[in-house]
Amino acid sequence: MSERTEPANEIVTVDVDNPAHGGSVIARMDGQVVFLSGGLPGEKDVTVALDPAKGSNSKKSFRTGTATHIGKPSPHRVEGQCAAASLGGGCCDLDFVDAQGSLEFKRDVVLDQLRRIGKIELDEAVISTESLTPSLGWRTRARLGVDEEGRAGVRKKNSHEVIPLSAATCAQWAAGLVAGLEEETFPAGAEIAVALGEQAGGKIDGEGAQRSVVQLTGSRQRPQRKVIGGLKNVTHHVKMGDKEIAWDLPADAFWQGHRAAPEFYSQWLRQNIPADLGLGWDLYGGAGVFAAALADRVGAMDTVDTGSLSTDAGKEALAAAGIENVRFLSGEVSKSLDALRTNDEENHGLHVVVLDPPRTGAGAKVVERIAEFGPRYVAHVGCDPATASRDLAAWIQSGYEIKQLTIVDAFPLTHHVEMLVLLQRVGE
C-alpha cells in the first residue's frame, strides 16, 4: 500500500488590509479574501502558507493561512512575548504586537462588527479606548489542562494536548501563579484552577501572596471540585469611591480576568451612571462587583447569576462591607426577570440595568424582555464584539441610544476585548 502524503502548503505573498474578528487579519489575493494568522494590519510583502483548500473551504470565496515571513513589518510588531504560545499554546494569539497596536487592532474589530452585525455607526465623540496595565503578568486566575502523564500546563490551540509547565509558562500569568506546580502530578484529563489574592488595583502581595489550587474532575458542567493546595479562597480588594471591598473567592469561581478590571469597570460605572436612582438590576452579576459599585447610586439592586460560588462570595463580601440594599438571586437571567423587583422601597421604578453576559451574549430576546421594563439607563458589558453588536442592535430597536462606548484592552496578548457601553432610553 502506498503511503499517503499531506499536500504541500501553497505559498503566496500578500499585503495585509484590516484586522478580523478572532485575531486573524485580512488580505486579498486575486480578488479572493485570505484570513491569515500571525499578521498585523498594514504589513506588506507577507509570505503566507495557505491551508489546503479542501472541504467547504474550497467552495467559499476565502482561504485561510499563516504568515511565515513579514517583508515590511508594522511599527507595532514586537518579538513574541509568550513562551507557551511559541510552542503552539492556545493562550496568547496576539503576543507579537505592542500595547498601542493591540488597542488599535481591537478598536477596528469592534467598530467593524458594530457596522456589519449591528448596522451601528457611532459618532467619534462617544467612543473612547483604554489599555489596562500591566500588559504582561496581568492574570491572577488561570485554568490548566493535565496530560496523560499527569503534568499540568497550557492546552495547545484547538487541541487537548498540553504543554507542560516545565516546558513553558504563559506570559499572561502573574508571577507566582503557577510556581511549583511543574513538580506535581494530577489526575490525567483533570482541570486545575489556580488563583492569587490581590490588593486594591490588582496589586499582588509579592512573596506573601495568597494562593489557591482547585482540582476539577468529571463533567465540565458539574465537576467534582477539591482544594488541593493553598487556601480555600483568595481575597480580591476593589476600591469603589471611598470604600474598599474585599471578596473571598475560590480559584474556580468567576472573577474578571485582568487584575485591574474590577476597579476600572466599577469606576467607569460610577462615572457614567448618575446618582439618586431608584431600582437597579445587575444581570449576569457574578459576585456582585457592579452591584456594589452602584449600591450608593440606587435605592435597591437585584443581582442574578447562575454561579453559586460567586453568588455566595458576593453575599458575604457586600454584607461585610455594610451594603444592605443588594439582593442576590441564583438562576438564569432569561427565567428570572419576572422574579425581580420592579420598585425600590420608596416606590421608585427600575432606573438602571447593568448586564455583563458571557461570550454568547444576552441574545435579542432577553434584551427585548428587559427593555419592556423600561430602565432609563443600561450599561451593557460585552466581551465578544460579534454577540455584543447583535445585542446592542436589539437595544436600539427597543428604543435605546448609545451614549458612550469604551473599548477596553482588558486581555493583552490575546485578540479578546471588552466593550463597556452606556445606553439611555430615547427621550429620557
Ligand SMILES: C[S@@+](CC[C@H](N)C(=O)[O-])C[C@H]1O[C@@H](n2cnc3c(N)ncnc32)[C@H](O)[C@@H]1O
Ligand atoms: C462575564 S461574567 C460577569 C460577572 C460579573 N459582572 C463580575 O464582574 O464579576 C458572566 C457571568 O454570567 C454568569 N452566567 C452565564 N450564563 C448565565 C445565564 N444564562 N444566566 C445568569 N447568569 C449567567 C456566569 O456565571 C458569570 O458569572
